[in-house]
Amino acid sequence: MTVQVESLKSVPYFSGLSESVLSSIGKHVFEKKVERGEILILEGEPAEVLYFVVAGVVKVFKTSADGKEQIFHIIRPGESFNDVPVLSGGVNLVSAGAMGAVVLNGIKKKDLENVIKEYPQVSLNIIQVLSRRVQELVALVEDFSFRHVTGRVAKILLEYAGDGTGERPRLTQQEMAAMIGTAREMVGRSLKSLEGEGAIRMERNRIIITNQKALREIAGII
Amino acid sequence: MREMPLIDRDKCQGCGLCVSVCACGALVLVDNAVKAVDVDECRWCTLCELVCPNGAISCPFEIIIEDDRA
Numbered sequence: 001m002t003v004q005v006e007s008l009k010s011v012p013y014f015s016g017l018s019e020s021v022l023s024s025i026g027k028h029v030f031e032k033k034v035e036r037g038e039i040l041i042l043e044g045e046p047a048e049v050l051y052f053v054v055a056g057v058v059k060v061f062k063t064s065a066d067g068k069e070q071i072f073h074i075i076r077p078g079e080s081f082n083d084v085p086v087l088s089g090g091v092n093l094v095s096a097g098a099m100g101a102v103v104l105n106g107i108k109k110k111d112l113e114n115v116i117k118e119y120p121q122v123s124l125n126i127i128q129v130l131s132r133r134v135q136e137l138v139a140l141v142e143d144f145s146f147r148h149v150t151g152r153v154a155k156i157l158l159e160y161a162g163d164g165t166g167e168r169p170r171l172t173q174q175e176m177a178a179m180i181g182t183a184r185e186m187v188g189r190s191l192k193s194l195e196g197e198g199a200i201r202m203e204r205n206r207i208i209i210t211n212q213k214a215l216r217e218i219a220g221i222i
Numbered sequence: 223m224r225e226m227p228l229i230d231r232d233k234c235q236g237c238g239l240c241v242s243v244c245a246c247g248a249l250v251l252v253d254n255a256v257k258a259v260d261v262d263e264c265r266w267c268t269l270c271e272l273v274c275p276n277g278a279i280s281c282p283f284e285i286i287i288e289d290d291r292a
Contacts, residue, residue: 056242074272074273157285171283172281172283206286208287208288209287
């Protein structure tokens with residue numbers, strides 16, 4: 001089923017294109033509806049379709065050798081995923097799954113290539129999108145010493161831990177990320193890692209420091 | 223009443239992304255703004271905070287040292 005032109009207008013790839021061009025491109029774009037938990041693409045499989053989120057949220061993740069899922073990115077309405085492997089002709093670099101009910105627009109690799117050849121403005125838009133993606137990745141690489149981020153999270157937990165008297169301080173993962181200068185997703189991963197190492201225990205809305213000595217070692221505090 | 227995610231009504235744009243990812247029905251959209259409902263199933267997964275594009279919903283953690291717990 002071809003999609004509505006309105007849903008294409010908000011897609012950065014198709015920015016600045018006229019209604020008639022969008023209508024023509026729309027013939028190659030199909031709609032896909034998925035339910036919570038459904039996997040859209042699997043890491044390592046050939047990249048066949050580029051997806052844009054119309055409604056709902058998609059998580060982009062990798063699964064580690066021991067089966068743990070690590071979210072790398074959240075894709076919200078108007079954003080795309082799987083761009084790089086589709087454009088470069090490779091395999092999916094990550095997996096993607098629906099976090100709730102999701103509506104997507106998809107375009108097959110071959111159709112995308114034809115659209116790019118026919119409408120040069122789309123190429124320029126793609127360059128802009130990928131350039132922004134490169135900037136985000138450079139920032140991630142800067143943060144990529146995972147241990148370093150975990151150490152900084154450990155330090156924050158020790159600094160903000162309640163001393164048992166009076167009001168206990170509270171922090172969101174977003175606040176911790178801002179204090180450290182990292183992405184919120186990295187804080188989540190660090191907390192899981194600290195729990196795995198037995199330094200903390202997560203209980204609903206509490207972070208319990210179970211081993212101060214271990215946490216200090218991880219934080220690099222003697 | 224147990225603690226539920228905190229919603230900043232000034233920042234909430236009513237996009238409903240948090241409602242769509244909430245697996246336990248703790249969040250509902252009322253008059254174009256999100257409201258938290260006290261449900262036993264809320265396990266503080268913090269996905270609502272993760273997906274909000276406006277920083278309107280937050281899931282703060284208490285940080286406590288186990289020795290202090292009575």
